[in-house]
Structures are given as structure tokens and as C-alpha cells.
Amino acid sequence: MLNRIINSAKVAQIVCQGFLGVVLMAVAFQAAADVSLNTTVQKVESYLAEDGLRKTRLVPALEIIPGDELKYIVEYTNIGNTAVDKGSVVITDPIPADTIYLSGTAFGSGTEISFSADGGKAFSSERNLQVERNGEVVIARPADYTTIRWEFGPVLEPGQKGYVSFNVVLK
Amino acid sequence: MMYFNGKGRLAMAFVFLFGTGGVLAAGTTAGTDVTNSVTLDYQVNSIDQTQLTTSVSFEVDRALSVVVSTADADVVNVAPGETNVLLSFDVTNTSNDDMDLLLGVVDQNATAVAGFTNAGPGVFDGTSVKLVLDVNANGVYDVVGDTDLVVAANHYSLPSGDTVPDTPVRIFLVADVPLTAVNADQATYSLVAAVANGVNVIQGDTNGHITLGGVATDVVDDITLVQDIFADNVLTSAEDGSYNFVTSTASAVQDIVSNGQHSDSAAFVVSSAAxxxxxxxxxxxxxxxxxxxxxxxxxxxxxxxxxxxxxxxxxxxxxxxxxxxxxxxxxxxxxxxxxxxxxxxxxxxxxxxxxxxxxxxxxxxxxxxxxxxxxxxxxxxxxxxxxxxxxxxxxxxxxxxxxxxxxxxxxxxxxxxxxxxxxx
Incomplete structure (x- = not known):
């Protein structure tokens, strides 16, 4: 209840104070929110290792051109002093425009991962997600995916953090 | 269940995105802002909390690439004294942005070029060599209607606006055959194309790659800026010539990857009656x-x-x-x-x-x-x-x-x- 009140107050500040409210919002958000959320993107670089094998590594996404593989990492942390309810943390991430999800790359420890091919209206597992193509209902291809959803099962205790990730290729 | 390692996954994605033609298609336009917005919902004590949102963005950089390929399936037979003989090339801007292109011609003389091994006893040099843009893209050299490309220094410039991504431009190398040429003499030419800003070749990218004769510039990578990257790293063209567009001179060295240029070759062969x-x-x-x-x-x-x-x-x-x-x-x-x-x-x-x-x-x-x-x-x-x-x-x-x-x-x-x- 306390969180709900604080968040309502934050919205009121934005409405009343305009641009200054945005600044204040950030301050209030840090102080009052129970959970923080952050996302980053890195480039998956292929390189020839000393053992002669071609391997991949993550590098800063400074130069990105069509065909590059990217890894998005979403971090969440319970920064409050109250546990977040079991099974209530749901992360929803629309796959960025101009990218295609790379099959099998969605990851999230302790989460149930599902996908949508209709902009987030309906979700299903990667294996069972269906779309209609040429009048037939078929298993969706990664290029059909529009949204990924992670549902974190356990309680998120105060101070506990987790992350989810997925890879795409830039069209 | 099938598992793919990272390389396999990316390879599959490439097949889906770009087909198997071996040429990188233009892809997402340079400058496009790609934003990932993520939301998080949660409850405390069974009460929905305000949804959290965050996002990260980047600008798609310029992947600079051009492909030259001859449209001649075989050598072009010519006769001594014949005028306006043609070698045909398709030049395609495979960058993810509209590009200016420069063109250079390399006379290979007696150099054996893969696919055009000089089987004859000698070589000849065409005269009045010029490059012509096939304006109406009909594959035919129209003396009236097609455009002679402008020569600046010792190389050619394509008219601005002709090199939108993934749209081939047909270029003719037009020449006359000297009467002194004899049967089986060969003239092999390479057409070299390079990415440019206006009439100036792009000398280097932010990855430290330079074009022939270019000077590397120390550019700080910036995720928020659209930067130049030579993307001809998947092209192999060891048989082709290079052109130094900085000094505007043909080069004996062969084309290499990641230098912002590409080339292909074609040849005339004298095949007269004997x-x-x-x-x-x-x-x-x-x-x-x-x-x-x-x-x-x-x-x-x-x-x-x-x-x-x-x-x-x-x-x-x-x-x-x-x-x-x-x-x-x-x-x-x-x-x-x-x-x-x-x-x-x-x-x-x-x-x-x-x-x-x-x-x-x-x-x-x-x-x-x-x-x-x-x-x-x-x-x-x-x-x-x-x-x-x-x-x-x-x-x-x-x-x-x-x-x-x-x-x-x-x-x-x-x-x-x-x-x-x-x-x-």
C-alpha cells in the first residue's frame, strides 16, 4: 500500500510540475520504488580464439550494422525492504523493430518464458506458438515473434536481483 | 530437440534475412533508431504496483559496401577495327544507405585474371575507352540516350542519386579495337567501384580499415552517432584489380576485404576470320x-x-x-x-x-x-x-x-x- 501511495504521488508531481517534475520523478523513483529495472544492449562478436576455434564474445554495441547479432540484458533488483510476491514479477519486452529474435536465446533463471506473435495479446511457449500463414495455422518462426515475456516464479526478496536476456539480429 | 550454437543461429538468421546469394543485402537503413522498451509488473502483498519501464536505443551505422559483377557470361568477341565494343558490368550499392560511388578502370594487360586467362598469343589495348551509364537499363548501349560518365582526375563518378541500396546500375566499358589487333589477342579490364561522399572516396572507417591509399582517422566509436563501417568483409575477389582513388591511379594489387571497394573483370578477345x-x-x-x-x-x-x-x-x-x-x-x-x-x-x-x-x-x-x-x-x-x-x-x-x-x-x-x- 505504501508503494502505491508513493507512486501515485510521483504521477501527481509530473502532472503539476512539467519538466521539473521529470527530474523529481527520477529522484522519487529511486527513493520509493521497490524494484529497479535496467536494460542494456551489447554486440555479440565472433572472433578467432588462440586455440584456433571461432568463438563469440560480448563487446560494447558502438558500431552496429545490418547482420550484427545483439544481446539485450534486462536486470531487475528488489531495492526495497519488502518482498515482492511470489510469481508476480512479469517482464514484457517487445522485440525491437528492425530486428529478428534468434531462436533459443531467451534466458531467465527461475522464469517461465513465453512468446507472442500478435503484439503481446496472447503468449505461448516457443514450441507451441502458432500463427496463420497462407490460410493455415502453423508453428511460428522466430521472425514472427513480436514479444517475449518472462514470469519469475519465486519470491523476489529485498536485495535480490535477477536478469533475463535474449539475442536478436539486426535486419 | 535441436540445439544451435551461436554461430549456427546467426547463420540461420542470415539465410532468412539475406538469402544464400553471398552478397550482404542493404538491411536496416543507416540512422534508424532501434529502441528496446521493456516493462516489469509486480505485486507486493497481492497489490499491483506501478508498472516499471526502461529502454535502450542505438543508431544503426552505415555499412558501406559495393559489389561489381560482370554481366558478360564469357569473353566478348571483337574484330580488328570494330568500334564501340562493350563490356557490361553491374554495380550495386549493397550499403544500408544511399551512396555516392566512384569508378576506376584497370587495364590488366597480360595479367592472367581468374576466369579470363589470356589464352591468346598477345594482348591489345582498346582505344577511346570510356564508361557509360545504361540510363534506361535496357542492357543495350544507346549512343543517344545513355550517359558518358564524367572523368574527374583519372576516375569516373556516377551521377548522384543512381546508387540507392540493392538496385544494380549497368555500366558499359566502351572501346574501339585497333586494326593492329590480331586473332586471339585479348584485352582484359577490371571495373573497380568505391564508396564515396560526393566525389571524395571514403578513406577509412571507424574500425581502422582504410581504402587503397587512404589515411586512417582516429574516430571515437559512439553508439548515438551514425558512423561509417566498411562492410565488404564478406566479399572475396582475389582475381580483381584495385584502384587508388586517392591518387587516382590504377593499382597492380588485388582487391582486399574491408576497403570499401570491389571489382570484377571482363575481357575482349579478337576473333576474326583467318x-x-x-x-x-x-x-x-x-x-x-x-x-x-x-x-x-x-x-x-x-x-x-x-x-x-x-x-x-x-x-x-x-x-x-x-x-x-x-x-x-x-x-x-x-x-x-x-x-x-x-x-x-x-x-x-x-x-x-x-x-x-x-x-x-x-x-x-x-x-x-x-x-x-x-x-x-x-x-x-x-x-x-x-x-x-x-x-x-x-x-x-x-x-x-x-x-x-x-x-x-x-x-x-x-x-x-x-x-x-x-x-x-
């Missing part, structure tokens, strides 16, 4: 000694040994042969001016022999043994054209010139004319 002509003459009768041959269509000589005295009859055979591997020669015309001391046919100045006894074959010094048509008639001129068809034709009364068309002679074919004259 005609040889020979003439033999035989006294076949004189009014004193009689016949040379023992019988008609018989190569066996008699012991009469007729001489070329007034009133004697001579047989002329003129042979024309097109050499092996040569181009077909059309409308081959044999002309032979007769001496004023000779008269076409027989019996005009002396008695007429009982019969004309001619040989079955004659032997040329170069053409070898050639069959004489049995139907050859001393009163007429006999033609066996290159296709082997025998025609008899009357002499033209009063014309001292023998002139007959033996048609088209393809490689290795021989045509002859046979006629008889009387010595005045």
Missing part, C-alpha cells in the same frame, strides 16, 4: 603436244608435256580457306584479274580440242590436296562454295576479271573456283 587464298595453274592442252592428263578427272599425267604456247589451254584453280578456330567470314568474294594475253574459256583464238581432260585433284602449297569438281566445264566458271555446293556460271563476255562470291566460310571450310583460259 582467310588464306592460293592459286594453282596447269597447262592442260596445247595445239602441238596435246593433253597433259591421261584422262578426264584423272590425276595421271601423260607424257605429252603441253606448253603455255599461243592457243594452249590453262586451268586455274583458286582456293580460299578459313582457318581453324576463326570466326566465320561472310560474303567471301574471289576476284582475279586476267592477263591481257589470256581469254576466258576455250576456242576463242585457236582450234577447240576434242575434249577437256582435267585432273581429279590439284595440290596447293598451303591448302594441300583439293578435289576439283567433276562437273567443271571449260566453257564456264565452276564454283564450289564453302558449304560444298557446286555451281557453274557463265563467263561475263568481255570482262577480263573473274569475280565470284563463294558465300560464308566457317572455321576450317574451303571454297574454290575453277576456270579455263586460252593463251592468245
Amino acid at each position: 582467310l588464306t587464298i592460293e592459286k594453282v595453274v596447269q597447262v592442260i592442252w596445247d595445239p602441238i603436244n596435246g593433253y597433259h592428263f591421261a584422262g578426264d578427272n584423272d590425276d595421271t599425267p601423260s607424257t605429252n608435256n603441253p606448253k603455255a604456247i599461243p592457243g594452249s589451254i590453262l586451268m586455274y584453280v583458286v582456293g580460299v580457306q578459313n582457318g581453324a578456330g576463326a570466326n566465320a567470314a561472310t560474303d567471301v568474294q574471289i576476284m582475279d584479274d586476267l592477263s591481257e594475253d589470256l581469254v576466258e574459256g576455250i576456242g576463242t583464238t585457236t582450234e577447240i580440242p576434242a575434249a577437256i581432260l582435267k585432273p581429279d585433284n590439284v595440290t596447293f602449297a598451303g591448302l594441300g590436296l583439293i578435289d576439283v569438281p567433276n562437273a567443271a566445264d571449260a566453257s564456264q566458271l565452276t564454283i564450289r562454295d564453302c558449304a560444298g555446293v557446286v555451281i557453274t556460271a557463265p563467263f561475263i563476255v568481255g570482262d577480263p576479271e573473274v569475280s565470284r562470291n563463294i558465300g560464308t566460310c566457317t572455321a576450317g571450310q574451303t571454297g574454290i573456283i575453277v576456270y579455263f583460259v586460252t593463251v592468245k
Whole structure:
């Protein structure tokens, strides 16, 4: 209840104070929110290792051109002093425009991962997600995916953090 | 269940995105802002909390790449003296942005270029070499309508706006063939294209790669800026030439990856007809000694040994042969001016022999043994054209010139004319 009140107050500040409210919002958000959320993107670089094998590594996404593989990492942390309810943390991430999800790359420890091919209206597992193509209902291809959803099962205790990730290729 | 490692996954994505053609398609336009917005919902004590959102963005950089490929399936056969002969190239901007392109021509001379190994004994240089833009993209050089590309320094510029991504532009290399070129001579040219800003070649990218003659610039990578990256790293073109667009000079070095340029080659080969002509003459009768041959269509000589005295009859055979591997020669015309001391046919100045006894074959010094048509008639001129068809034709009364068309002679074919004259 306390969180709900604080968040309502934050919205009121934005409405009343305009641009200054945005600044204040950030301050209030840090102080009052129970959970923080952050996302980053890195480039998956292929390189020839000393053992002669071609391997991949993550590098800063400074130069990105069509065909590059990217890894998005979403971090969440319970920064409050109250546990977040079991099974209530749901992360929803629309796959960025101009990218295609790379099959099998969605990851999230302790989460149930599902996908949508209709902009987030309906979700299903990667294996069972269906779309209609040429009048037939078929298993969706990664290029059909529009949204990924992670549902974190356990309680998120105060101070506990987790992350989810997925890879795409830039069209 | 199937598992793929990272490389396999990306390979599959490439197949889906770009097909298997081997050329990187343009892809997402440079400057596009790609934003990932993520939301998080949660509950505390069974009460929904305000949804959290966050996002991260980047700008798509310029992946600079150009592909040159010849549109000629094989060497282009030309003839000495032929004008406006064409080599055809398709130049495609495979960058993810509209690009200016510069073009350079490398005359490979005797360098063996893969796919165009110089099989001939020599090379020739085309004259009046120029590059022409196929404006209406009909694959045909329209002297009126197509555009001669502008030469700046020693290279060419494509008109602005012609190089949108993934849209091939047909470029003709137009040249004239010198008359001094001989059969099987070859002229191999490489067309080199480079990415440019306006008329200035892009000398380097933010990855430290430079084009031929370029100078690297220390550019700090910035996720929020659209930066240049040479993306011709998947192109292999070891057979091609390079061009230094900084100094505007052709280079002997071959094209390499990640230098913002690409090239391909095509070649002219001289393939002219190789005609040889020979003439033999035989006294076949004189009014004193009689016949040379023992019988008609018989190569066996008699012991009469007729001489070329007034009133004697001579047989002329003129042979024309097109050499092996040569181009077909059309409308081959044999002309032979007769001496004023000779008269076409027989019996005009002396008695007429009982019969004309001619040989079955004659032997040329170069053409070898050639069959004489049995139907050859001393009163007429006999033609066996290159296709082997025998025609008899009357002499033209009063014309001292023998002139007959033996048609088209393809490689290795021989045509002859046979006629008889009387010595005045």
C-alpha cells in the first residue's frame, strides 16, 4: 500500500510540475520504488580464439550494422525492504523493430518464458506458438515473434536481483 | 530437440534475412533508431504496483559496401577495327544507405585474371575507352540516350542519386579495337567501384580499415552517432584489380576485404576470320603436244608435256580457306584479274580440242590436296562454295576479271573456283 501511495504521488508531481517534475520523478523513483529495472544492449562478436576455434564474445554495441547479432540484458533488483510476491514479477519486452529474435536465446533463471506473435495479446511457449500463414495455422518462426515475456516464479526478496536476456539480429 | 550454437543461429538468421546469394543485402537503413522498451509488473502483498519501464536505443551505422559483377557470361568477341565494343558490368550499392560511388578502370594487360586467362598469343589495348551509364537499363548501349560518365582526375563518378541500396546500375566499358589487333589477342579490364561522399572516396572507417591509399582517422566509436563501417568483409575477389582513388591511379594489387571497394573483370578477345587464298595453274592442252592428263578427272599425267604456247589451254584453280578456330567470314568474294594475253574459256583464238581432260585433284602449297569438281566445264566458271555446293556460271563476255562470291566460310571450310583460259 505504501508503494502505491508513493507512486501515485510521483504521477501527481509530473502532472503539476512539467519538466521539473521529470527530474523529481527520477529522484522519487529511486527513493520509493521497490524494484529497479535496467536494460542494456551489447554486440555479440565472433572472433578467432588462440586455440584456433571461432568463438563469440560480448563487446560494447558502438558500431552496429545490418547482420550484427545483439544481446539485450534486462536486470531487475528488489531495492526495497519488502518482498515482492511470489510469481508476480512479469517482464514484457517487445522485440525491437528492425530486428529478428534468434531462436533459443531467451534466458531467465527461475522464469517461465513465453512468446507472442500478435503484439503481446496472447503468449505461448516457443514450441507451441502458432500463427496463420497462407490460410493455415502453423508453428511460428522466430521472425514472427513480436514479444517475449518472462514470469519469475519465486519470491523476489529485498536485495535480490535477477536478469533475463535474449539475442536478436539486426535486419 | 535441436540445439544451435551461436554461430549456427546467426547463420540461420542470415539465410532468412539475406538469402544464400553471398552478397550482404542493404538491411536496416543507416540512422534508424532501434529502441528496446521493456516493462516489469509486480505485486507486493497481492497489490499491483506501478508498472516499471526502461529502454535502450542505438543508431544503426552505415555499412558501406559495393559489389561489381560482370554481366558478360564469357569473353566478348571483337574484330580488328570494330568500334564501340562493350563490356557490361553491374554495380550495386549493397550499403544500408544511399551512396555516392566512384569508378576506376584497370587495364590488366597480360595479367592472367581468374576466369579470363589470356589464352591468346598477345594482348591489345582498346582505344577511346570510356564508361557509360545504361540510363534506361535496357542492357543495350544507346549512343543517344545513355550517359558518358564524367572523368574527374583519372576516375569516373556516377551521377548522384543512381546508387540507392540493392538496385544494380549497368555500366558499359566502351572501346574501339585497333586494326593492329590480331586473332586471339585479348584485352582484359577490371571495373573497380568505391564508396564515396560526393566525389571524395571514403578513406577509412571507424574500425581502422582504410581504402587503397587512404589515411586512417582516429574516430571515437559512439553508439548515438551514425558512423561509417566498411562492410565488404564478406566479399572475396582475389582475381580483381584495385584502384587508388586517392591518387587516382590504377593499382597492380588485388582487391582486399574491408576497403570499401570491389571489382570484377571482363575481357575482349579478337576473333576474326583467318582467310588464306592460293592459286594453282596447269597447262592442260596445247595445239602441238596435246593433253597433259591421261584422262578426264584423272590425276595421271601423260607424257605429252603441253606448253603455255599461243592457243594452249590453262586451268586455274583458286582456293580460299578459313582457318581453324576463326570466326566465320561472310560474303567471301574471289576476284582475279586476267592477263591481257589470256581469254576466258576455250576456242576463242585457236582450234577447240576434242575434249577437256582435267585432273581429279590439284595440290596447293598451303591448302594441300583439293578435289576439283567433276562437273567443271571449260566453257564456264565452276564454283564450289564453302558449304560444298557446286555451281557453274557463265563467263561475263568481255570482262577480263573473274569475280565470284563463294558465300560464308566457317572455321576450317574451303571454297574454290575453277576456270579455263586460252593463251592468245
